[in-house]
Amino acid sequence: MAEKVPHFQADRGEGRPRFAHDVELECAKLLDYYGIPWEYEPHTFVLEEDSHGRIVEAFAPDFYLPEQDLYVELTVMKQSLVTRKNRKLRKLRERYPDVNVKLFYRRDIERLAQRYRLDLAS
Amino acid sequence: MAELGAAIAVDYEGREPILVAGLKTAIVFLSDLSRAVPIHHNLDFLALAAYDGNGERGGRVRLLKDLDLSIRGRDVVLVEDVVDTGLTLNFLVKTLGLREPRSLAAVALLDRPYRRLVEDLPVRYVGFTVPDEFFCGYGFDLDGTWRNLPDIRLVKPAA
Numbered sequence: 097m098a099e100k101v102p103h104f105q106a107d108r109g110e111g112r113p114r115f116a117h118d119v120e121l122e123c124a125k126l127l128d129y130y131g132i133p134w135e136y137e138p139h140t141f142v143l144e145e146d147s148h149g150r151i152v153e154a155f156a157p158d159f160y161l162p163e164q165d166l167y168v169e170l171t172v173m174k175q176s177l178v179t180r181k182n183r184k185l186r187k188l189r190e191r192y193p194d195v196n197v198k199l200f201y202r203r204d205i206e207r208l209a210q211r212y213r214l215d216l217a218s
Numbered sequence: 219m220a221e222l223g224a225a226i227a228v229d230y231e232g233r234e235p236i237l238v239a240g241l242k243t244a245i246v247f248l249s250d251l252s253r254a255v256p257i258h259h260n261l262d263f264l265a266l267a268a269y270d271g272n273g274e275r276g277g278r279v280r281l282l283k284d285l286d287l288s289i290r291g292r293d294v295v296l297v298e299d300v301v302d303t304g305l306t307l308n309f310l311v312k313t314l315g316l317r318e319p320r321s322l323a324a325v326a327l328l329d330r331p332y333r334r335l336v337e338d339l340p341v342r343y344v345g346f347t348v349p350d351e352f353f354c355g356y357g358f359d360l361d362g363t364w365r366n367l368p369d370i371r372l373v374k375p376a377a
Contacts, residue, residue, distance in 0.1 A: 105278070129269050130279050130305040131312075132336065164336055204333060207350060208303070 109135035135160045143187045155184045167197040223254025234258045235293040241265040243299040246357035247327045289319040300328040304336035
């Protein structure tokens with residue numbers, strides 16, 4: 097990602113985040129602007145292990161908002177292509193019923209971008 | 219509107235609440251709501267700096283226009299055009315809460331609870347829970363225009 101990562105004030109994670117996608121950077125900037133503490137991919141949840149206990153599937157939601165105790169996952173995939181992500185989320189909820197996670201779809205993000213005039217060029 | 223006004227009147231009878239609206243979108247809603255609240259109340263306004271996407275400058279949301287009235291010991295009803303992520307309302311609740319109002323609640327014309335990032339907000343009155351669509355008119359703008367349409371219109375994306 098070409099854009100320079102700013103110095104965040106509400107980042108409660110360890111180390112500087114390395115965002116995988118521009119939309120994650122924009123979301124971090126928005127949370128920071130409104131003073132909502134956040135962490136970027138702080139936890140990886142094991143979804144499936146093989147018979148030897150080796151991890152075969154895991155899921156690391158993009159953000160954790162500690163004050164809300166909420167995980168947020170963003171996806172910019174088209175609605176028709178999010179089946180895999182939905183399946184992961186379903187498994188996460190089944191295996192960790194106490195974990196509060198929200199998935200923001202491309203459509204949600206586009207609406208947020210309209211409302212907050214986010215730069216989601218890519 | 220009549221239902222919202224009546225509900226507020228019942229809850230705040232004899233307490234003369236302050237209805238606080240953010241500029242600019244909520245002013246149309248506030249003007250109708252105020253006339254539908256048949257008890258004594260005050261009006262006040264504030265304006266927040268809009269997010270400009272330049273988080274790299276380390277900017278934080280801030281008040282561009284503060285309240286004229288003191289809210290200490292008063293009942294405050296925040297009048298919101300729409301509540302979705304809850305980021306703006308959360309900021310207002312925290313900021314105004316420091317001024318020790320007697321109570322702080324919110325009325326939202328439109329609500330999108332499924333898009334909430336911040337829960338536990340005092341949204342006590344809701345006009346309509348709306349689907350994930352874009353609206354204009356009745357104070358809602360589309361690139362700065364169409365606020366003056368007399369009612370809320372659904373904006374359909376270009377084919």
